[in-house]
Amino acid sequence: MSLEMTCPHCQKPYTLKEFTVGNYSSKIPYPQCDCEKREMARLEAAEKERERLRRIAALNLPAIFEPFRLKDLTCEHAADAQIYVEGFTPRKSKGLFIYGPNGNGKTTLGAVICKELAYRGRRVLFTTMTKTLNAMQEGGGYNQAASATKVLKDLTLYDFVLFDDYGRENYTPLRLQNVFQIVDQLYTHRTVFAVTVNPECMGRLQNYPELEAIKDRMAQVLMSWAFTGPSLRRTNK
């Protein structure tokens, strides 16, 4: 082996460093630069970035939330959200009950929290009760039970689950049973979840006394963030 080695990155020649073990000593080429270390760090950072992008892509957020980032967001709870994501601990953090009139940015805040948590390597799901209830009934007949079991089990694999527009979904006796199962599953597994709710949805929920048990669980594990501002849909454009 030739000892005339140079760094493959910066071409600086290696120096010969003498290593002695007992009475055996040998000269080993040794880089004078830290290119190797820097290259390792670069590859690690690139892998981390790919993983971050994978998690964000997996979020499959609606395109309308694409431009929003928590650091540039101004809304009633932007500062709370910053503190929330920084201190977020799976299975330990409280969830969120984000409520208030239409169009003042509840879902947008929920979406940027999801993004921010995904950036930090958390497994996040942005969904609706409608989607989740539909998925539980997939297949119909006998297959429904299997679908329901799978949906419930999969929910607990996430660190954070957001149900946008809770209350918007339609209820049948089976779906009332299922929505209880969804919330109870998250509650008992300590999966952190959040909901956005507007007054119309809140009104719809009040029509179902069966949902009281859910309300009770949510009151225990979710913290409430009220939005009081006017609709940004009208003031924005």
Ligand SMILES: Nc1ncnc2c1ncn2[C@@H]1O[C@H](COP(=O)(O)OP(=O)(O)OP(=O)(O)O)[C@@H](O)[C@H]1O
């Ligand atoms: N912090 C913000 N700054 C500027 N524009 C915003 C902000 N938050 C939301 N918007 C814009 O306002 C509109 C309504 O936002 P969003 O859908 O988040 O409201 P919402 O409270 O979830 O409404 P709803 O109760 O009807 O579901 C959207 O067009 C969104 O792009």
Ligand SMILES: [Mg+2]
């Ligand atoms: Mg919304």
Ligand SMILES: [Zn+2]
């Ligand atoms: Zn080098």
